[in-house]
Amino acid sequence: MTVATAPQVVAHPGRPLLTASDVHRHFEGLHAVDGVSIEVPPGRITGLIGPNGAGKSTFLAVLAGTLPATGGTIVFDGADVTRYPAFRRAREGLVRTFQLPSEFARLTVLENLLVAAPNNRGDSLFGALMGRRYWIDDERRIVRRARSLLQRFGMSGKESDYAGNMSGGQKRLIEIMRALMLEPRLLLLDEPMSGVHPKIVLEIQRYLQDLRAEGMTILMVEHELHMVERLCDSVVVMAQGKVIGSGTMASLRRQREIVDAYLVG
Amino acid sequence: MNTYYAANLLVYAGVDIIACLALNLQFGVSGIVNFSFIVFQAVGAYTAAVLSLPPDSANGGFQIYFGGYQMPFPIPWVGGAIAGGLLAIPVGMVVLRKLRSDYQAIALLVLSIITNEVITNARPFLNGAAGLALVPPPLSDQIDPNTDAYQYLYVALTAVCVVLVFIVVNRVVNSPYGRSMRAMREREIAAMAIGKNPVQIKMTVFIVGGVIAGLSGAILVGFIQLWAPSVWLYPETIILFAAIIVGGRGNNTGAILGALLVPVGFEEATRFIPTSFGPPGLVPALQWVAIGLLIIGFLWFRPDGVRPEPRHVFEGAPVQEDG
Numbered sequence: 279m280t281v282a283t284a285p286q287v288v289a290h291p292g293r294p295l296l297t298a299s300d301v302h303r304h305f306e307g308l309h310a311v312d313g314v315s316i317e318v319p320p321g322r323i324t325g326l327i328g329p330n331g332a333g334k335s336t337f338l339a340v341l342a343g344t345l346p347a348t349g350g351t352i353v354f355d356g357a358d359v360t361r362y363p364a365f366r367r368a369r370e371g372l373v374r375t376f377q378l379p380s381e382f383a384r385l386t387v388l389e390n391l392l393v394a395a396p397n398n399r400g401d402s403l404f405g406a407l408m409g410r411r412y413w414i415d416d417e418r419r420i421v422r423r424a425r426s427l428l429q430r431f432g433m434s435g436k437e438s439d440y441a442g443n444m445s446g447g448q449k450r451l452i453e454i455m456r457a458l459m460l461e462p463r464l465l466l467l468d469e470p471m472s473g474v475h476p477k478i479v480l481e482i483q484r485y486l487q488d489l490r491a492e493g494m495t496i497l498m499v500e501h502e503l504h505m506v507e508r509l510c511d512s513v514v515v516m517a518q519g520k521v522i523g524s525g526t527m528a529s530l531r532r533q534r535e536i537v538d539a540y541l542v543g
Numbered sequence: 544m545n546t547y548y549a550a551n552l553l554v555y556a557g558v559d560i561i562a563c564l565a566l567n568l569q570f571g572v573s574g575i576v577n578f579s580f581i582v583f584q585a586v587g588a589y590t591a592a593v594l595s596l597p598p599d600s601a602n603g604g605f606q607i608y609f610g611g612y613q614m615p616f617p618i619p620w621v622g623g624a625i626a627g628g629l630l631a632i633p634v635g636m637v638v639l640r641k642l643r644s645d646y647q648a649i650a651l652l653v654l655s656i657i658t659n660e661v662i663t664n665a666r667p668f669l670n671g672a673a674g675l676a677l678v679p680p681p682l683s684d685q686i687d688p689n690t691d692a693y694q695y696l697y698v699a700l701t702a703v704c705v706v707l708v709f710i711v712v713n714r715v716v717n718s719p720y721g722r723s724m725r726a727m728r729e730r731e732i733a734a735m736a737i738g739k740n741p742v743q744i745k746m747t748v749f750i751v752g753g754v755i756a757g758l759s760g761a762i763l764v765g766f767i768q769l770w771a772p773s774v775w776l777y778p779e780t781i782i783l784f785a786a787i788i789v790g791g792r793g794n795n796t797g798a799i800l801g802a803l804l805v806p807v808g809f810e811e812a813t814r815f816i817p818t819s820f821g822p823p824g825l826v827p828a829l830q831w832v833a834i835g836l837l838i839i840g841f842l843w844f845r846p847d848g849v850r851p852e853p854r855h856v857f858e859g860a861p862v863q864e865d866g
Contacts, residue, residue: 344732368738376736382729384793385722389855393726394737398719403747406718407711413719421857438856460737 293356295320295464295495296341296372301350303333303340310336312519313350318464323486323496325510325527327503329540333519334499335377338466341497342374343367355463369396371463375470377499379449381456383442387433390441390452391424392417394459420459427455431485447478454485465489467498471505483509503527515540550694551766552807557701558763559802563786564712565755567798571787571852572716573748574728576648578780579634579655580756585662585775586630587623587757588764589669592678594619595765599670602677606670616681620704620761627757628750635749640742644731655777663772674771681765701762708755713795715751722855724748725793778831782806785838791848800849805837 294317303311310333318324326334339345341352343364352360354372362370382390392398398420399405400413428434431451436444441452450470457465470486471479479502486496486509500506506513507527515523515536523536530536562584569575593610595618601611614622638650663672680688681700687693715721724744727734731741764770782805790801813833818826841848 342736344736363740364732364735365738365740368736374736376733380730380733380736382726382733384729384852385725386855388857388860389722390726392719393722393734393739396738400719401723402720403715403751406715406720409714410718417719421859435861438854438860440854456737 293320294318295355296497297353298337298341299351299353301337301340301352302348303336303345304348309519311340311347314516314519314521315350316514316521316524318495318497320495321490321493322511323490323498323509325506325513326497326499326516327501327506327513327540328516328522331518332516334516335468337516338374338468338497338499342372342466344374368460371461372466373457373460373462373464374466375450375453375457375468377468377472379446379453379473381441381444381449381452383440385441386438387441387444387448387452388421388424388428388437390456391427391459392420394456395420395423396460424455424459427458431455432481445475445478447474447482450474450478450482451485454482458489463495465494465496467496467500469499469501471500471502479505546691546694550698552811553698554701554762554766556803556807557698557705558759558766559783559786559806560705560799561708561755561759561762562783563790563798563802563806564708564795565752565759566783567787567790567793567795568712568715568724568755569748569752570784571792571794571798572721572728573724573745574644575639575745575748575752576644576651577749577752578648578652578777578784579658580752580783581775581777581779582655582658583627583630583753583756584760584763585658585770587627587760588770588775589662589675589760590626590757591619591623591761592675592764592770593669594622595679595681596675596677597679606673606675607667608670608675609668613679615684616765619681619765620758623761623764624754624758627760628754630757631750631753632746635746639745639749652777655780659772659776670771672772674769674773675764676769678764678768678770680768697766701766704758704762708758709795709799711751712755716793716795720744781838782810782834785834787848788838788841788846789848791850791852793852794848794850797848797850797852804849805834809833809837 296318299315301311301314314337328334336345340347343362347360351358354370359367359370382393385393398413398416400417405413428437433448433451444452454470470482483505490496512525513527513530514521515530517540523530523533566577566580569577593608594612594614596611597613598611599606599608634654638647642650662669665671669675686696723739727739727741727744735741786801786805787798789805791797813830816826
């Protein structure tokens with residue numbers, strides 16, 4: 279993983295899974311993302327850090343398409359997805375989670391996972407009108423997969439509870455599981471540990487390490503630097519909408535301007 | 544209770560059930576606050592009327608309208624349903640694509656008011672404020688509408704439509720597609736982030752709801768044989784919303800219960816209040832006050848309604864400790 283401030287992009291060995299070039303996002307006069315260029319290599323966890331207001335979450339939203347870019351290009355696995363709406367990027371495997379819990383509160387935990395699963399014949403008006411027999415095989419397959427995820431994340435006993443009744447940490451897990459149901463090729467996590475009980479933080483950390491071991495590519499916004507150090511193979515530092523550095527945490531700690539800007543203490 | 548009164552009550556109940564099932568799909572399941580619902584019922588009714596009426600030169604030319612095709616049953620009913628769906632396309636394209644849900648509600652309310660005003664004042668189109676009268680009842684050329692048998696037939700036809708609509712909405716609501724609708728209702732941006740296209744889902748729901756609303760209007764106009772702007776003022780939509788809120792948002796049987804409790808039961812019950820006291824119009828005005836209080840009361844004390852949306856528990860789920 280390498281990054282640089284726009285417009286240069288430092289090359290990496292192997293083809294990057296995602297390349298953002300000179301990406302901008304302006305709100306009226308505010309340049310929340312101001313010419314950011316990064317490359318995300320496959321099979322690694324890349325951290326995105328920076329002070330509050332650095333534009334990290336905005337950048338993540340622009341990558342996922344939940345906010346359109348004002349300028350620049352985003353190439354995902356060789357395809358220019360800059361103009362794709364969010365739902366299409368998700369279908370392509372570019373899946374995000376949110377900074378604030380975004381569970382579907384009045385759906386059960388299991389339904390929160392099922393709803394994300396692609397390739398269900400009942401998930402269209404035609405399929406629905408054809409009746410249960412038309413889609414039940416898909417549904418059973420998806421339920422099996424969702425249950426195996428729930429088991430892996432230790433939430434099997436909660437599958438029939440409303441997601442809105444879960445704790446903050448459990449909602450985070452639901453969101454990660456929901457994203458995994460889409461079989462993402464790149465998982466964009468927006469502060470997955472924030473507001474979470476320390477015990478669940480450790481669980482999330484373990485799950486993310488497991489996912490990396492399985493070859494999942496993750497780009498993660500995170501404030502907790504020790505967590506970033508433990509989890510991330512490389513880190514991008516943003517401040518005031520720009521990338522101010524990149525590399526491993528150890529190398530970043532040696533860069534005076536980055537330490538001054540963000541890593542103090 | 545004579546046959547006519549019973550048939551009247553049952554047909555109205557059927558029409559209200561159909562309308563509430565459609566509105567429940569839009570509002571209860573998908574979260575679309577369609578304050579112009581009554582317009583879709585009205586367009587179905589007008590379409591069925593002009594498809595079944597003779598040309599406006601008939602009957603001494605006392606009313607002016609376009610069309611007058613004298614189509615046989617069931618074409619007017621099918622036409623009414625199609626018209627409701629067709630109207631949903633441009634309205635949905637304008638309202639549902641860009642606006643936030645609260646602004647959608649306002650835009651749809653305004654649409655309802657504007658449409659009613661336009662039809663009221665543009666007389667050559669659908670006979671203005673006087674509306675369309677002498678709409679031929681379905682199959683009236685084969686069975687005398689002024690017989691008990693015809694009343695039973697009309698109730699049966701309405702019941703068939705109720706069953707069909709119930710099957711359709713039940714299939715949709717209880718399918719994976721219905722789950723996507725509920726997810727969109729809960730958090731649209733998160734639904735989008737997992738690959739759902741909210742505009743497509745909303746448009747589909749809006750069109751399906753429009754078709755069903757149009758059918759309900761077609762059934763009603765065939766029975767009461769007249770249709771005028773005064774019967775589809777925007778507060779009629781509020782009554783249907785009250786029914787959904789009372790019955791239970793997101794629950795089809797709740798929508799049926801709400802239709803029986805509010806537009807049918809509540810309105811029928813208040814009809815028997817003596818009108819001899821107070822100034823003229825006091826009791827009808829109090830009916831509206833009562834509807835408002837009913838909505839507020841339920842939202843305050845029982846927001847999920849009499850029959851809340853069911854929790855979907857899947858086969859083989861671990862036993863839950865709580866209900």
